[in-house]
Amino acid sequence: MAEDLRQALRAFIAGVMPGRENALVFGEGPKHAKLMLIGEAPGEQETLQGRPFVGKAGQNLDHFLALAGLSREEIYISNAVKLRPTKTGKTGRLSNRPPTKDEIALFRPWLMREIEEVAPGMIATLGNVPLRAVTGRSLSIGEVHGQVLDAGETGLPLFALYHPASLIYNRSLTDVYEQDVRALAQRLKTL
Ligand code: URA
DSSP, X not given: OOHHHHHHHHHHHHHHSTTGGGGOOOOBSOTTOSEEXXXXXXXXXXXXXXXXXXXXXXXXXXXXHHHTTOOGGGSEEEESSOSOOEXXXXXXXXXXXXXXHHHHHHHHHHHHHHHHHHOOSEEEEESHHHHHHHHOSOOOHHHHTTOEEXXXXXXXXXXXXXXXXXXXXXXXXXXXXXXXXXXXXXXHHTO
16 A cells, blocks of 8 residues: 555544554555455454464465465555454453454445555455455355456456455365466456
8 A cells, every 4th residue: 555545544543443543454565466355354463563464364375376376476465454353252362353344334445545546457355355345245255256246336357266264264165266266367367
């Protein structure tokens, strides 16, 4: 994310959630990247390091990008929600939770500005949250994964992928995810 957009988002979050602006995890990567990957929200590692997809889901992502012959450096990576959604357990430990509708809606205009700024050749969403945030439609990843959709108001093609974290919990999705990533790589060659 360019510095002026980062600053504007920081100021906005400082206004609505004072103090939380320091925990924002911005998107990173080259402008006009062929591919812009959009995940759900940062986790603990991402928040500590201030970078998207550096935790366990990021390792899975790197593995599949390598399979598709894509490198992280040539891709722009971001999230639909740019603050880690947490819940507090009985022992007082923080853990991740899915972002709420309100959190997704709060960040949506910023995501749209980010997409406009990056102007990628294609968007790939990871899981339901960014799929719905970008298209504005209540689609289901189980039904549209591996397909190229119209990314709503962005006017860009959108390729729907499962979220890499879902592979941690459901190993049987690995083959499907791998096929989808290869299909995405083929598609990118035509851009
Ligand atoms: N890390 C991220 O940055 N985003 C996700 O969606 C998951 C892990």
